[in-house]
Amino acid sequence: MASSPVAPPSPFVDPPSAPSVASVASSVPSAPPAPFVAPSVVTSGAPGRPRRYLLCAPTYFDVSYVINPWMRRNVTVDRGRATAQWRALADAYRAYGHTVEELAPAPGLPDMVFAANGAAVVGGRVLGSRFHAPQRQAESALFHLWFKEAGFDVREPESVCEGEGDLTPVGDLVLAGTGFRTTTAAHHEAQEHFGRPTVSLRLVDPYFYHLDTALFALDDTNVAYYPGAFSAGSQEVLRTLFPDAVLATREDALAFGLNSVSDGRHVFIAPAATALAARVADRGYTPVPVDLSELHKAGGGIKCCTQEIRIS
Secondary structure (H helix, E strand, O other): OOOOOOOOOOOOOOOOOOOOHHHHHOOOOOOOOOOOOOOOOOOOOOOOOOOEEEEEOOOOOOOOOOOOOOOOOOOOOOHHHHHHHHHHHHHHHHHOOOEEEEEOOOOOOOOOOOHHHHOEEEOOEEEOOEOOOHHHOOHHHHHHHHHHHOOOOEEOOOOOEOHHHOEEEEOOEEEEEEOOOOOHHHHHHHHHHHOOOEEEEEEOOHHHOOHHHOEEEOOOOOEEEOHHHEOHHHHHHHHHHOOOOEEOOHHHHHOOOOOOEEOOOEEEEOOOOHHHHHHHHHOOOEEEEOOOOOHHHHOOOOOOOOEEOOOO
């Protein structure tokens, strides 16, 4: 298993090669570019495969603590707007033929809406979560219980592991992020549990604290990613594994363009990630813009809200 043996630091301690939070803050766009207008239906490429997604409504969503650079103390959250945007995402999935199941949110856990972090499911096997931040640790038991009641056996990780936030299946591989949250020890646990090669990738930019903010799977053979989110060695690994990958700009990455979900044909993507949407369209995929900007205030977007239940 390819590995970068670096233990994740605390949320505000950057890896040695990472820029500081302050140094990258000035690069966050003050206003998003014009929303992307979905192109006409793309006729090339394979049809999307029906997926099964688990979501959790933002009933108690708030920014009541700070555990990543996107969060700001005393920020105003419009929970009604967040709920409407989240519902539009669920409706979009259903409109494209996917199954959406819902986990009941719990008071006092404002980040439960980011369901991807609660577990990772590959081949019907569930690896649960063990959160780095104390504020989120109570979420794990609720996700584990949902999967157990749904008939799955759940392995509870021994090391810090934040589910699909840092574990991205691509075909027979599992790409695994480390550097801020999930540990490399958890990558080994994932490989043993799923029985699939797991490739460790080191994240070095605090704005991309989870792998799913810097990379997503387009289908079973290719990915899109922002090179600057990764260490030099991890960039080389990605170039070797995915020579035809779609590369994103920093602007599109900061617009949550890489926190996208693809069914193999349709890419559910942040509307502000205009250049990236155009690039994936050029490759034969159909961008489906979904605005989750209210949830961006806590550092999450489309993929963060979406746990995929992979049975095969």
